[in-house]
């Protein structure tokens with residue numbers, strides 16, 4: 001099946017293209033390269049062993065979408081394109097609502113006009129806000145978001161729920177990612193953040209490679225097993241396999257489907273540092289700092305639903321995630337600019 005992958009040159013989208021091709025599908029990419037590097041295209045092509053059709057354009061541009069849908073018989077859309085930096089979203093809410101919400105509505109209207117009724121949307125565990133209990137199930141309350149990025153994801157989910165109710169012949173799947181890390185084992189594609197990384201894993205690998213001096217650990221007084229924040233890190237390879245499973249298991253089942261994509265395991269910041277120290281064979285320099293504003297103590301997924309209905313579960317363990325992140329960083333010390 002031809003699958004339009006919006007944001008297909010970004011961190012997760014690039015891995016999704018490779019997983020789709022491996023499963024016998026044909027990814028067609030639309031990306032405006034606002035947060036990715038065109039060099040990713042050649043790397044993906046190397047991994048899939050053939051050329052990749054890429055449109056440089058914006059999901060908010062209806063003409064581009066109509067043109068793609070006219071030129072290709074697209075069977076489904078995996079929608080990764082969007083802005084994702086929490087801090088930036090607080091400073092630039094309009095840009096986030098425009099890109100993430102208006103962009104998705106524009107995509108949906110173009111899909112409807114082209115009679116394409118299968119959509120897989122990149123949502124986030126951020127829609128759960130600060131969870132009342134862990135592990136978090138898909139039925140947990142959503143919407144108590146703490147920043148415009150999270151709110152934009154929750155708004156898109158709400159729009160898609162209403163749209164699904166009015167268009168019951170569509171198959172719409174919301175995938176709520178926990179914390180994707182890791183990289184393709186080849187080290188050819190991976191996460192390439194611009195500026196100072198906000199997220200833990202890229203910060204750790206940049207300290208390890210010498211691009212940053214010290215890892216700041218934001219708080220060691222949380223009610224967790226060692227006082228540091230606990231998250232559900234998931235290997236990006238497992239995450240994109242979850243998308244392929246969603247496409248294959250739910251793409252022909254109409255309605256709105258919601259799944260957590262996580263491992264179900266809680267890993268603390270200190271657990272992550274210990275894993276990295278093991279891979280490096282040396283101690284990463286760290287410093288305890290005050291808590292980061294807006295952070296929660298712990299967040300990890302209940303994963304039974306995806307296991308039961310998609311026949312999917314995460315296979316990679318924490319050491320794989322850390323080794324592959326480090327492999328990518330070592331092979332590409334300055335990301336795709338290397």
Ligand code: NAD
Pocket residue numbers: 006007008009010011012013030031032033034035036057058059060079080081082083084099103122123124125177178179180
């Ligand atoms: P990314 O920034 O690496 O990839 C997004 C891609 O979309 C980039 O290539 C960017 O250039 C492109 N893009 C952005 N706006 C666009 C637009 N208007 N038109 C066309 N292309 C556009 O991010 P990622 O980590 O790969 O995340 C992919 C999706 O998953 C995002 O929607 C993100 O919110 C969601 N998500 C990511 C995480 C995470 O930790 N990485 C967690 C939960 C959810």
Ligand code: UD1
Pocket residue numbers: 086087124125126149150178179180198199200201203215216217218219228229230231269292293294295
């Ligand atoms: C962040 C976002 C969230 C997004 C998620 C996945 C915030 C408030 N939330 O969540 O919306 O969905 O990323 O992309 O930004 N940490 C350190 N030092 C660092 C970086 C992080 O100690 O330099 C700690 C954090 O305090 C946290 C853990 O590491 O306990 C994970 O942080 P991070 O990778 O930013 O992910 P989230 O906080 O889950």
